[in-house]
Amino acid sequence: MTRAILTLNSGSSSLKLGLFSETLETLAMAHVDRIGRREAAMQIKDAAGKPLPMPEHAPNAFKTNGAALRTALEVFQADFPGLEVVAVGHRVVHGGVNHAAPLRLTEEIMKDLARLAPFAPLHQPHNLAGVRASVDTFPGVPNIACFDTAFHRGHPFVNDTYALPHRYYEKGIRRYGFHGLSYDYISGELARTEPELAAGRVVVAHLGSGASMCAIRGGRSIESTMGFSAVDGLPMGTRTGQIDPGILMYLMDEEGMDSHQISDLLYKESGLLGMSGVSNDMRTLEASEEPHAAEAVDYFTYRIRRELAGLAAAMGGIDGLVFCGGIGENSPHIRARVCEDLGWLGIGVDPIRNLAHEREIGTGKVRVLVIPTNEEIVIARAAQAVLATIED
Structure with a gap:
């Protein structure tokens, strides 16, 4: 019998799964893209990266996260006979003011987290849908939440607030920061492999379809480019990043747009996709000869450089820059x-060294590193720790 910890990272149209032994050895990984669309597809690999065979009756497309979870579980069970899932760890994007550490999910906590959906409308509902699918699939098995916002909860007040009346801060309108699981992993890797650098001032650039940057001093988050929501900061695949709020009032007053239309514009129609008119995929933009594609790349890198200098200022200097995502x-x-x-x-x-994708690519006094992130192992570690307190 194989006792294992399962991790779920549920998105609006994707699902990442990790299967780990109780000693946190990677057993298998699965990834499903475009859930709910005809082209939805699943990839499952073992610990060595070898593809695992799909069941003959597996659907050609996956309509829900639950369907994808059940298919992945069937593959895992075929490869590990007698598989017993002892805990399920979940990435939950928003923990709000009250949740700054991994915890076992209860119905009351689920209701509390559901109330945070307006803070993260594209993520929170899908994260919680993944929890519901897990509860249905593994009755009685502990479900453990790991919060993307938790890594940033120790920010100084001036890095955490907006210049609004204080009552809004008390109501939770503040800078939360996101991608915390990724930053947690990178911070831990630096502490393990580069302890002197980890004790200093590091900017980590998590660049992907969702993109943000974090200033980490002595292993603690000091400042992040994302704020109240995951649309702030850097431009992303389909998200605007930083935008003058006066533009939003203009869109309401002059264009007659309501909040749903503005939300779609900010989250789904902007960023690299909106600027280029070509794609939200950086690989496509780099290969494109369209002038607007080049403009989108120019803006993306410009904003990263601008934020990099600001984050260095927030720490009083910089000793290292890490690329991940x-x-x-x-x-x-x-x-x-x-x-x-x-x-x-x-x-x-x-x-x-940069073209060769080496780990260390810098030439100046500031070290520049490329470190692949691993949010799944952070979730698995947290699930293991919470499970130990339950079993004790």
């Missing part, structure tokens, strides 16, 4: 563009 880990072009002409800040990139 799909774009950060895989695009030497973007890494080079971000670091271009930053010698004044002590940042430079070796073009040969």
Whole structure:
């Protein structure tokens, strides 16, 4: 019998699953894209990265997260006979003011987290739908939430607030920051492999379809580019990033747009996709000859450079820059563009090491690293720790 911890990262149209032993060895990973669409497809691999066979009766497309979960579980059970899932860890984007550590989910906590859906409308409902699917699939098994906002909850007040009347801060309108599981992993990796750097001042750039940056000093989050919502900060695949709120009032007053239309514009129709008119995928934009595609890449890298300098200022300097996320880990072009002409800040990139995707690519006094992130193992570790307190 194989006792295992399952991790779920449920998105609006995707689902990532990780299967780990009780000692946190990776057993298998699964990823489903475009859930609810005809082209939805699942990839499942073992610990060595070898694809695992899908069941003959598996659907050609997956209409729900629950259907994807059941198919992945069937594959896991075929590869690990007698599989027993002892805990399920979930990425939950928003923990609000009250939840800053992993915890076992109850109905009361689920209701509390559901009330945070307006704070993260594209993420929170789907995260909680993944929990519901897990509860139905594994009756009685502990479900444990790990919050993306938790890593940032120790921010100084001035980095956590907006210049609004204080009553709004008390109501929860504040800068939360996101991608905390990724930053938690990178911070831990630095502490394990680069303890001197980890004790200093590091900016981590999590660059992907969702993108943000975090200033980490002595292993603690000091500032993040994302604020009240996951639409703030850097431009992303389909999200605007930072925008003048006066534009939103203009869209309401002059264009007659309501909140739902504005939400769709900010979250789904903007960013790299909206600027380029071509794609939200950086690989497509880098290969495109369309002028607007180049403009979108220019703006993306410009905003990263601008935020990088601001985050360094928030820490009183910078000792290291770490790239992670799909774009950060895989695009030497973007890494080079971000670091271009930053010698004044002590940042430079070796073009040969950068093209070779080496771990260390810097040439200046500031170390520049590329470290693949792993949110799933952070969730699994948290689930293991909470499970231990339950069993005790």
